[in-house]
Amino acid sequence: MHPRFHTAFAALTPELQAALRPLLTAHDFSASFNPQQLAAIKQQTALDDDALAFALLPLAAACAVAPLSSFNVGAVARGQSGSWYFGANMEFVAATMQQTVHAEQSAVTHAWLKGETALAAITVNYSPCGHCRQFMNELNSGTALRIYLPEREPATLGDYLPYAFGPRDLAIETLLLDPVDHGYICHGDTLEQQAIAAASHSHAPYSQAHSGVALETRSGNIFAGRYAENAAFNPSLPPLQAALVLLNMHGDDCKQIKRAVLAESTGAKLTQHQATAATLKALGCDDFRSISLQRA
Secondary structure, X not given: OOHHHHXXXXXXXXXXXXXXXXXXXXXXXXXXXXXXXXXXXXXXXXXXXXXXXXXXXXXXXXXXXXXXXXXXXXXEEEEOOOOEEEEEOEOOOOOOHHHOEOHHHHHHHHXXXXXXXXXXEEEEOOOOOHHHHHHHOOEOOHHHOEEEOOOOOOEEHHHHOOOOOOHHHHOOOOOEOOOOOOOEOOOOOHHHHHHHHHHHOOEOOOOOOOEEEEEEEOOOOEEEEEOEOOXXXXXXXXXXXXXXXXXXXXXXXXXXXXXXXXXXXXXOOOOOHHHHHHHHHHOOOXXXXXXXXXXX
């Protein structure tokens, strides 16, 4: 079991500990559960979906990287597929606050990068801020997304974001989590190819500035992230942060990035280069390069 889970795990009920221990101690545990695993957990603990999601929140919050605030926020995104995904806030010393990742963004992005194509609900241990409400409004589930908070009645995103403005107001037809392939040609080494593949599945309907980042850690793992653009612009999640979410959820260390590649189009309306380079430098990674996207 990853050390970050120890304290939260010790506070769980004995029944939940027994159900989760084989999963949390598996070498390939990546902070998500498939439908079969969830069915087994619910059978062993007699918890329903809502109660189990709340019980898992301390484990999700244990994934937080919060050196600035020391305030751990956890989220559990429940996919329409039946799989669940942890999310947690991430902060980076020596970078700007604009580079931080909120727990809801983390859970949504984690689900997206694992192939989830729609969310049914999200459970969070603290009320979503306005930034996160707007970010979630980009989803194809829209304002119907169910939100669960401790000691509060379940509500929809529409309840938390009345009179919402989002992609539908701008006639955007492809929404966040909808499958998409922009068809960029993969070339170069494995890290470059993964960055390009990520860009091909990025969500950038407002700028068309598709981009992807791939990170190689000192342990030899590779994590790729895609750009997730937002109708309100500011809540957009850069591709580096998406890759860092996946890295973090797999239990790797953000300070152990050996090499990074950004793939984006030359001459696009937006560029991720400067912000990506600055945040990577803050994390101690100097081996960074950009490559251009190409179509057939």
